[in-house]
Amino acid sequence: MPEPILQIQDLNVRFKTPDGIVHAVKGATFDIAKGEVVGVVGESGSGKSQMFMAAVGLLSGNGEATGSVKFKGQELIGAPQKLLRTIRGSKASVIFQDPLTSLTPHMKVGQQIVEILTTHKNIGQADAERRALDMLELVRIPEAKRRMQQYPHELSGGMRQRVMIAMATACDPDLLIADEPTTALDVTVQAQVLEIMRDLTRELGTAIALISHDMGVIASMCDRVQVMRYGEFVEAGPVDDIFYAPRHDYTRMLLDAVPRLDQPDKPGHPVLPPIENWWERETLIDVQDVKVHFPIRMSGGLFGKTKPLKAVNGVSFELKKGETLGIVGESGCGKSTLARAVLQLVEPRQGAVVWLGKKDLMKTRGNELRKMRREFQIVFQDPLASLDPRMPIGKSIAEPLITQEPHLAASEVRDRVKDMMKRVGLDPAWINRYPHEFSGGQNQRVGIARAMIVRPQLVICDEAVSALDVSIQRQIVDLLMKLQAEFGMSMMFISHDLSVVRQISHRIMVLYLGRIVELADREEIYENPLHPYTRGLISAVPLPDPQLERSLTRIKLHGDLPSPLDSRAALTFLKSKVIDDPDAEQYVPQLVEAMPGHFVAEHDPV
């Protein structure tokens, strides 16, 4: 066994909070050897991040670490700040989750890398700049020379995270602590970033401590895995053992909760009942050529000029009664805007949303629209932000009910609220509690109860499970499927997570820059994707299966999403028709029915 880079012995972390002492890490012990990738998995609040923050002396002021952390034989707990600073910058660097907040906004990215090099490496300005350029090229940033002169806000999320990696590896660290490095990124970008990190270990022998809640990422990256719960390791071992022969119940539960793209209907969970006779069913909504164009003010001229940002650019689909339509796509593809356009929550919108073949919602206004709203409700992404912090949850759940059915007596309202709370798995006695007293999963149940209390015929879930831990995610998905079986409502399930969408949806629609690129049955789209974008998207999803991951060759999509303001962007997959002028009216790729029920946008052969 090679000599360990990092040795953690009986590490304890405690935080002093107004509510007493929180014991965040309880006697953690483990090693990381040279060139090894060790994954630390656990749900939020399990103390996995704090363990490493304590190791490199970055605990917040009210935290205290005891025990021993040895970095190449050197004790770090209680070490002077000066020593910790040298180690942090050059020998053990950290990559944080949010790439925007971890870069200084007022400094050019090149300068930020140069600063680290001159501080820690004792080299001159010119050498440092050359090295910074090399680093940016190493993490495959296109046009690195130009990027050096840009500020962080000019770069996309994936680009920023690559800059972070370049910064973290600039001084050839022996250890890279990656704290959820890809959680904030889209799947295709995540695949690229993981690839870069993998190359770094292979080429430079850097050891990586990968903190993640995503079993897929862990499976594709790690040699060994530590499973953490409530500040303790419950299981540790080589990645294959953890995934194929988990010993601890918690590990088993975690693995069971992970959605798998290749196994949509896992045993032990509600199975999606198929929609029979799709064509004969009554259409709930018929969305026809919906467009949402936001005017964006560009600089230039005295008052500037406006350019339309085509967030949703001509989307048409039908949703049958009792059906769930999954909507996937990367950030900025317009999926949330589409949801809000269907719900009449965003201006300006064009097109038609025909409700039950009779009424066009786009033309309904004022009181009539407010009355109609009981039929379509929404569940939001951030469970805490979507509840009024100053209202007890009972009031939040009751609000749609008293608005839509003003004749109900107070006692009836209370009974209905309590009944709904029971159905979504909340204790009715909590009716007077406030959102901040609950966990994310419980708050999301409140959000679902609020949406369901008026018995709507359509519920739109806008990334409703994206902010939750996997185990909670699974529970919420199960709950939604149970409620659908009970009430028979239709759903539009929006997510960037293809595996979750596959579990819950009958049909799946892939959006790319405001347009549908593919729309098909859920089996069909995963087994026989026709559009190159869909293929890339599916291939980029890491599977929680280490052996499969190693054997897989991925279809790669290069680069980032182009700017939706550039009219050429929409034709990324149909280059033969593109007019090379960012402002020109471009050809609009049409949706073709390749097979019955399987629509795909026109694209050039790959």
Next chain:
Amino acid sequence: MALPLSQDAKLEAMTAAQEVKGRSLWQDARRRLFRNKAAVVSMIILSIIVALAILAPSLSRHAYDAQDYNQVGCPPSWAIDMTKLDDLDYADANPEAAICGQGIVMSFETALADWELACGEGASPGDGVVCGAKPTIDDFKHFLGTDAVGRDLWVRILYGARVSLSVGVVATVVALFIGVLYGATAGYIGGRVDSVMMRFVDIMYALPFIFFVIILMTVTADIPFFKDPFNRFILIFAAIGAVEWLTMARIVRGQTLSIRRKEFVEAAVAAGVSNRAIIVRHVIPNVIGPVIVFVTLTIPSIILAESFLSFLGLGVQEPMTSWGVLISEGANEMETKPWMLIFPALMMAVTLFCFNFIGDGLRDALDPKDR
């Protein structure tokens, strides 16, 4: 048939049920506030000052405008106010304290034992006993001294507190009223209306505040209606309030804008809740926090503004007084009668400190990021 309950009443009725009590953000904030020592001490001191100001007339025998011609410009002391001796009851047979020729108070027994010490050399028992009654020390002292025309400074400071504090509170209420209404309207309607309304605020900001008030005060100085001290008082409130609402409007507008974009407001819109109900139920309760903080920080700035106006001679007129007037007078006599400056200034500084500490405490307590 019973009247149908309003929506809000129904929501209230829901929480009245006997269920597990939740811990609201307000309760959390109160707990945090009471853990803040500086804020709690400030609240105690401030309530003492307010109580003193309210009880001012019954705290002393001196009237705020009564001149004591024998004690003009008298420094702070515990000595007896000689002018009051006429009122004393000489008939008391068994006095407990004696007041001797030199104005010294001592026990009657001590005075009897050593008459010379008490009343000067060569004095014999009975000589020079000015009084045999039971004067208590509180009755006679000018313990913070008197001003240049012999008015008791302590009483004047308390009366000044009445004026300064009420100007502070009333002008803040005026600012609050205009500011919240204006800011919430601009923020909620948004778009072009918001731009126009806020540009107007910007223009108002550009006018120098003091200049504006000075002109107002000078112009109205000759109008008979405003010569009446009470009307003049109102004018000060109005003048200061009319300027202070600008910042309030900006704060409220900013808050309203950010709350309007919150998902829980969107959820209410999606549920079909009317605009009015959204403002009342969701926007206002969430705006209140920062507004309260701003209010506690506005009161001291208005007290300062008032004293500045009075310092320039534009504020409260004699014989009515405020802290600004007192400080102004004190500053004139600073070299010979420093107490006339020190005590009012000290009082005002303590009050402003208290308000600022409370404001800081409230901000920490109400800031949701602290959680």
